[in-house]
Amino acid sequence: MKSSCVLLTALVALAAYYVYIPLPSSVSDPWKLRLLDAAFRSAQQVSNLIHYLGLSHHLLVLNFIIDSLGKKSAWSSAQVKVTDTDFDGVEVRVFEGSPKPEEPLKRSVLYIHGGGWALASAKTKNYDELCTTLAEELNAVIVSIEYRLVPKVYFPEQIHDVVRATKYFLQPEVLHKYSVDPGRIGISGDSAGGNLAAALSQQLNQDTNLKNKVKVQALIYPVLQALDFNTPSYQQNANTPILPRYVMVKYWVDYFKGNYDFVQEMIVNNHTSLDVEEAAALRAHLNWTSLLPASIKKNYKPVVQTTGNARIIQKIPQLLDVRSAPLIADQEVLRGLPKTYILTCEHDVVRDDGIMYAKRLEKAGVEVTLDHFESCFHGCVIFASWPTYFSVGIQTQNSYIKWLNQNL
Template sequence: MSGWPSQKLAGLWVVLPFPPRPSAGPPSRRRMRSSCVLLTALVALAAYYIYIPLPSSVSDPWKLMLLDATFRSAQQVSNLIHFLGLSHHLLALNFIIVSFGKKSAWSSAQVKVTDTDFDGVEVRVFEGPPKPEEPLKRSIVYIHGGGWALASAKIRYYDELCTAMAEELNAVIVSIEYRLVPKVYFPEQIHDVVRATKYFLQPEVLHKYSVDPGRVGISGDSAGGNLAAALGQQFNQDTNLKNKLKVQALIYPVLQALDFNTPSYQQNMNTPILPRYVMVKYWVDYFNGNYDFVQAMIVNNHTSLDVDEASALRARLNWTSLLPTSITKNYKPVMQTTGNSRIVQEIPQLLDARSAPLIADQEVLQHLPKTYILTCEHDVLRDDGIMYAKRLESAGVEVTLDHFEDGFHGCMIFTSWPTNFSVGIRTRNSYIKWLDQNL
């Protein structure tokens, strides 16, 4: 009777049954316990995915983590779509961005909004309310950001920004819907914004929108700031252009691709919304280059000392002399002795001032209009803007550098729920205030 419990009683062996196992409870309770364990695991995984270490000084850190996690998720979905051969990853990512934020050209009592085209380039025009005492309005040509590949003049973030500008400035805002990577590459984006702006500056077009020819400016954020800076330099050299721009306002602009180890690139290499690796990939995409070059470019192998093509331009972005000590801190320049000259041979656009306005000749900078540059502390592009401000000042241009210690890349367009950041509202107000005082 091995295997069964037994007890000897009065000379007899009595077989006893196994004691009953304790009950695990009713099935509903077991299911509830399993659900709680699963939910806890999912919450832990979500927290691990969302959480990234951020400086205490950044605006609304938890909200920024959530925004960054959302954007990273969209990027991963688009990369999967690309891997499966269904679409280019940038087309897929932009489809997601535009789908969640596209806004029709809806006019309000204060601002008239229309979609049209200027010389074949799509634009959205925002007209502020007419004022009898001011028959002619001032105007801004606005160029949206997005790494030359993403976003649209028609998504709500830019629609809301341009509406606010039109209303608060009593102005006409022309938001350009330029063509994007991968449908076109550099310099087609520049051609689009130049063509649309030249069309708008024609006397008959300015008259149609009741715009004062002497009060027109250009502006843009991120890659749009890059295009606005390139546009300003090109117009500055165009002797056939009768109407000159009064101001340019550049919002955390991307201005150079020669040094990806400025102090801000080193400090913010993993900071949302624009890590260094992603910015370098945007540059490569803009030029339809080879992704195999990305890692070499991150360590400045494309502008090493043995790359003769870059030697004459290094002095123009020598950040040890262009940046104050409060910015350089203990960061050291990354200057490789030997690198990969093949990169600039295959992508000579890296050294073209139309793509990198920061490296333009001093003579080109001298006659640029009054300039506003907004920079954010927690942004890889911070030093691009600060160095450009320094070069412009040295060329005799009147410059306002507006720096936000708690700002991050892209913050100015995040002003409404659920992506409303305190620094977004403050940067937008400061930007519009400067335009109001100087345009």
């Protein structure tokens, strides 16, 4: 009996040690966040072990675990009709709000889910519920794009998918089929989906053959660049859930089918050192010392290596492609982009990507709303229902939907 108690105490202590990580006092629901992070880390470690054993790719395993926790069928309700179909060969899930006699034509949002270009789905419970809420609250048609994922395809195939599906939807006959007002269409996405949404908006803006232009873009904690992994938010939140810096850099490398041997060098910015000529012209577009306010910069210092590893850019030139990093687009590309909403979270490595993009868009004459949440963390918008309910999930969702309702 005594030995059993000792063993139980040891196991509890070990579990507590695994779950506990130090968090800033301002973060919302810290113990819930620790438990969620521990569950996600466990799933990642199992996936990495299976990958190491050569049984399957770690991202396929991790996505299988995520899907096992909840994929929803296309179930319709009295308020929202849900349909699975395809737009020009790209799978989509369409959520249609109930028609209103006084509004024969509805608003619409093309939504692109997050997940590091490799995880989740339009059919995952969290995204299905978010899009259902959008369709109901906005009385809108929400098109959730099921783009193909790493490791089945790599950059730029994900962008090709969202561009193809969007252009198909923007055809007059398709808009008529769904009773959508061609002047009230928005593009939105979170995290890696925010990256794809920003790249999509830039491409559509430059397409002179496109008759129907989108009215707004709404980017939720978007991932917008891979040149500087030492912005203040990357330094401040290097080990913060749900997205530590090391994991974010690995997502980038996976997206480009790169070599994991480069990850540690990229973390210290060896890929954009002063001796890497290809990166020199782009540094001004993400010079955070001039783009970020003092309250964000704090006492952090830029990390610019004099000598680095030019082989990284040679082997992964996609790092400097504006389609992968919308933040580094030329000012001419940003002019004429639609009215923009950007949601950022204090406890998030990519916080500064969104803040810098907002500043660059403003300089280009774009009307921007920057919605910053001091107590929030990466991913919070989709954590608004059991078993991953966070109060900030509801708070950020409400703010996001309110902006869409007022501007779309």
